[in-house]
Amino acid sequence: MQASDLVGCRYRLVQRRAHPDVPATPAAQARAERADAARAAVLAHLPGPSKNFRCLDLDTEADRWEREMATLEAMATGAHLITHAAFAYDTWQVDVDALVREGDAYLPLLITNHRVARRVQSAGSPSLPAVPTHRVGLSAPLELPYRLRHHSVDGYRLGMAARALEASDLDAGRGLIIGQDRDTAFYVDTQSYQPALERALEAAAPANLPTSPRRLKECADCRFWHLCEPVLRARDDISLFLPGDRGTPYVERGIGKVQELIDASLGEVSALAQAWRDGTVLLKRPEFVAPPRADVEVDIDMEAYLDQGAYLWGAWHAGEYTPFVTWAPLGGQAEAHNVAAFWQWLMQLREDAHAQGRTFAAYCYSAHGENHWLRMSAQRFGTPSPQEVAEFIASPEWVDMFSYVKRGFAGPHGLGLKLVAPQAGHAWAEDDFDGEESVNARRLAVAGDQHARQRLLDYNAGDVQATARIREWMSQGAPGVAELG
Ligand code: SF4
Known part of the structure; x- marks a missing residue:
């Protein structure tokens, strides 16, 4: 052990x-x-x-x-x-x-x-x-x-x-x-x-180990899933739909199977269990609201490497993808210049919009990482300044799409970009390129691998286009999504 x-x-x-x-x-x-x-x-x-x-x-x-x-x-x-x-x-x-x-x-x-x-x-x-x-x-x-x-x-x-x-x-x-x-x-x-x-x-003592599986988040990446899944499916285990401790309150009430949860008619959780069973990805909540729109719109997505820094700020504007990227080691001049170039480009776009009397909005799908690295860049490099970043993040011109998605939808598998964007009609160039793969690709990219570099740019370009697509689709009322409840 x-x-x-x-x-x-x-x-x-x-x-x-x-x-x-x-x-x-x-x-x-x-x-x-x-x-x-x-x-x-x-x-x-x-x-x-x-x-x-x-x-x-x-x-x-x-x-x-x-x-x-x-x-x-x-x-x-x-x-x-x-x-x-x-x-x-x-x-x-x-x-x-x-x-x-x-x-x-x-x-x-x-x-x-x-x-x-x-x-x-x-x-x-x-x-x-x-x-x-x-x-x-x-x-x-x-x-x-x-x-x-x-x-x-x-x-x-x-x-x-x-x-x-x-x-x-x-x-x-x-x-x-x-x-x-x-x-x-x-x-x-x-x-x-x-x-x-x-x-x-x-x-972990042998006498205290469980005698059968229960689905957890980590099953997705576990070598034994092909052995555990058939067991869970055969007993219609509630953890298939509610992994980990999420199913515990229901198990304590004697509801151990997905079908029992559906039949219990417990509101949203039962409706989502039915959606899971039917293969439905999204349901629209009564609270659905479309995100705010602007005359000048830009979608942003950042890629960081571990705790070392942000190496790519990608932007989608007027049908064009603009990447600000560095393949040099992070934490030094190269990263500082890159984030400064991105920031100046974004602020210029905003300033031009304002000068023309037009409204401006920058969108991001779950801005947590972007906010973190904007703040960290300000702290470490001084451009942008901490105050500029704080003002921008707090402004209505920085729109976190995920907050609108969370308010407007429920889904049995969550509301991640990779799940929601296909419902809006978006397809990535490469299906299997997830966060884990991107970390590996980044290592190769830094070593000079041109193919890995292009993959990372394509991945980022796919994410910003996906964000734009969701925004437009939600503005049309998210056609094709069934109502919840
Ligand atoms: S697949 Fe099986 S062994 Fe692996 S984490 Fe899930 S329940 Fe545990």
């Missing part, structure tokens, strides 16, 4: 033991490759060996047991930095990207693709001890204005590593974690993870 078995679906552990040969999905493989790439990039930036700093890199090709033994031996030599360590303990095992010596003990160091800490702005806010990646094991920690973000799987890994170190009497009581900001290693208290780890291990 590994830390990843302790999060999400516990039935996965049952399936993994029963069907060990089912291969990982392509998406999971791609995630693993990204994690490997992150690990390699960070390990390359850890301090190298010197007279007073002994480093040992354990052989990742070695058999697992050999690596575990090599880890114990490496610690016994007192090496300052041990990379690719591995431990086995009780019923579980854990890989530790590095062990960093601190006095007579070791700190486990974990490298992850999660955002592990968030910068805090206000005076008097908490701080976190941290050290630059290239000074790990060499420099004393500095207090940085960050707050830790919790990811269960990372906490379990660090908690497991601490337990394994404790078994050798070498636990320092704290660890290090490096996330999307590859240059900073944050110190964490590994003791604080122990109670949650204890509970998770208890829940």
Whole structure:
């Protein structure tokens, strides 16, 4: 058992033991490759060996047991930095990207693709001890204005590593974690993870594992779906329609099947269950209102890479797609110039409209990401200014289409752009290019792959056109959508 078995679906552990040969999905493989790439990039930036700093890199090709033994031996030599360590303990095992010596003990160091800490702005806010990646094991920690973000799987890994170190009497009581900001290693208290780890291990004990599947969000990307789905369908399980805990209130009332939910006539939820059964994607609510329109309209969609920055601002205006894009590393001049160019273009469009006495509106489908990266760009680069961004976001000229869609429709599978736009008659050039794929394509694009670059631009162009199409379709009253209730 590994830390990843302790999060999400516990039935996965049952399936993994029963069907060990089912291969990982392509998406999971791609995630693993990204994690490997992150690990390699960070390990390359850890301090190298010197007279007073002994480093040992354990052989990742070695058999697992050999690596575990090599880890114990490496610690016994007192090496300052041990990379690719591995431990086995009780019923579980854990890989530790590095062990960093601190006095007579070791700190486990974990490298992850999660955002592990968030910068805090206000005076008097908490701080976190941290050290630059290239000074790990060499420099004393500095207090940085960050707050830790919790990811269960990372906490379990660090908690497991601490337990394994404790078994050798070498636990320092704290660890290090490096996330999307590859240059900073944050110190964490590994003791604080122990109670949650204890509970998770208890829940994963064979006697406590579920005996049958229940559909969760993660089923969509699970290697065992082809085994679980027939079981769920055969019993018309309510989780097919209401995954995870969403079905629990009904199960507690004795409603465990989709058909029972339909027959219970419980208003919207029963109507949506019927829609799910019929394959209906959208129902129109009585509260439906068309979005506001303007003389000059532009649809916006932004693509960001992890926590590193926004690399593409795409705009659809007057039947033309205009991308503002950079393939250079994010966080520097290239990103600053790109967002400034986009902002100036957008503001010029608005100014021209106003000068001609025309109304202006910019549309976005769920503006959360765009607002975040506009604010972050303002904070980091100064153009646009924080005030300009705040005024624009708060203005009626920035229209979040998703708020109108949410008010106007209900759907058994949610109201994501990819579900709603086809109802409005939009088709993407490439069907299977989702968010996960775009993250992979971005990696290739940065490495110079022209095909990946074009795919990302086409994907973005598809999204802005989809937003425009929904807007027009809703203005016509969303023809073709049945009324709810
Ligand atoms: S398909 Fe769903 S229920 Fe089955 S093991 Fe995977 S996550 Fe669990």
